[in-house]
Amino acid sequence: MRNRRWMIAGLALLVALPLALAGCGGKGDGNQKEGTTSPGASTANSDPIKLTLWGAVPSENGPQEVVDNWNKQNPDIQVEYVRFVNDDAGNLKLDTALISSQPVDMYVNYDYSLYEKRIKAGNALDLSKFSDYDVEAKMGEGAALWKVDDKYYGLPTQKGLSFVWLNKDMLDAKGLPIPTEWGLDEFRDYAAKLKSDHVWGLAQSDYYFNVPINGSLQKQSLQLTKDDGTSAFDNPLTVRTLQVYSDMMFTDKSLMPHTEQITSKPALDQMFVKGEAAMLFSTNQIFRTTNNIQEFPRTFKVAAAPAPKVNKDQADYINAGGLGDVISINPSTKHQEAAWEFMKWYADEGMLPMAAGGRVPSSKDFPVDEAVALMFKGVEDTYDLDSIKRVMFGDLPLGLSRLDRKTGTEQQAIYDKVFTQKLTPEEGAKELARVHNENLKALSK
Structure with a gap:
């Protein structure tokens, strides 16, 4: 009898146990409907989803804080930041990782x-599969x-443009106003007036020599071609740009000669903050140096002006830059939805720590005032904020060149020849168009 009662009790327990377990798992934390889970979420008893984000910004300049913030808020989806250098070797490292077993x-x-190359190689996910975010x-x-092909394969997260940094104290000493619009003639005149025995009027790397040229040609096409599909580089505006820069180097001596710059490889941003150059043609990346007043102390105020047009009265000039920092998802990831959740968060709020390095969020839903405050935190008095806000947060027409990388690399060698006086500006313009046309023909086959 005792054994029979024991068996009945045991059977009751076996029936009750799975019912109790089912009741425990029904509604989770109360924030989800019964029987559903959030995109990419792991269960309470499983390990968290692990994602990697590859980027070129040093981790200490914002990315690590970004992923730390996300990881604290999302214990079920953990992100690791992996840095690659944005040069040929670094991009090859990323492309190799995309086609290998590396995460x-x-x-x-x-x-x-x-970006286009990676799309064609099948290494960027078509984002049209997600319908909960209107990119434009x-x-x-x-x-x-x-x-x-009329589809997004990445999310552009920041505004970026090339512009001119100015030593406002030097401008004031010469009675020069902060330019709000100017052409290369005015640009050259400022550099000549600001130079001295120990100060260059302008510091500029070879990367920016083509900015006025591209800005003048983008009205014709993103590929910088004419209506007939041939290169637009062989035109008077290109010749004019090459001539002005040559004059600044060899006639005015307000810009460091190209040969000297190649040989000495100066840190141009440091030259500017040390007062060795009155103007610096650069991008928002310079914030890393101008904000670092502990390592690079300065007593002058920094102002900003837009990039010079070739001719001041050009109504159709498009400023180089546009939107950038385009985040793509690797189609081979097992956690596409989780990656998408992170990307939306990053664009709309998560990239705030990147603002200290000068990265301007492109999403209209981003707390811009917070970004601006963070950019200048502790150093507000060392900037002419009105001029910087006018340039960085204004309504300048921004464009994006789609010049193929091979043409850009080959054209750089031509700029080198022009600025070492091996080619005249007229010859240089013809050569720029020649190599562009050759690559356009190759791409069309």
Whole structure:
């Protein structure tokens, strides 16, 4: 009898146990409907989803804080930041990782030609599979420049443009106003007036010699071609640009000669903050140096002016830059939805720590005032904020060159020849068009 009662009790327990377990798992934390889970979420008893984000910004300049913030808020989806250098070797490292077994769930594109190449190689996910985020409504019409075959394969997260940094104290000493619009003639005149025995009027790397040229040609096409499909580089505006820069180097001596710059490889941003150059043609990346007043103390105020047009009265000039830092998802990741959740968060709020390094969020839903405050935190008095806000947060027409990378590399060798006086500006313009046309023909085959 005792054994029979024991068996009945045991059977009751076996029936009750699974019912109790089912009751424990029904509604989770109360924030989800019964029987559903959030995108990419892991169960309470499983390990968290692990994602990697590859980017070129040093981790200490914002990315690590970004992923730390996300990881604290999302214990079920943990992100690791992996840095690659944005040069040929670094991009090859990323591309190799994308086609190998190395973990790459998301990555940042900084160059359109490489972005397009990765799309064609099948290494960027078509984002049209997600319908809960209107990219153009969030980022503005400039986002459409990153479409390929009318589809987005990445999310452009920041505004970037090339512009001119100015030593305002030196401007004031010469009675020169902060330019709000200027051409290369005025640009050259400022550099000549600001130079002295120990100060260059302008510091500029070879990367920016083509900015006025491209800005003048983008009205014709993103590929910088004419209506007939041939290169637009062989034109008077190109010749004019090459001539002005040559005059600044060899006639005015207000710009460091190209040969000297190649030989000495000076840190131009440090030259500027040390007062060795009155103007610096650069991008928002200079914030890393101008904000670092502990390592690079300075007593002068920094101001900003837009990039010079070739001719001041050009109504159709488009400023180099546009939207950038385009984050793509690797189609081979097992956690596409989780990666998408991170990307949306990053664009709309998560990239705030990047603002200290000068990265301007492109999403209209981003707390811009917070970004601005963070950019200048502790150093507000060392900037002419009105001029910087006018340039960085204004309504300058921004464009995006889709010049193929091979042409850009080959054209750089031509700029080198012009600025070492091996080619005249007229010959240089013809050569720029020649190599562009050759590559256009190759790409069309």
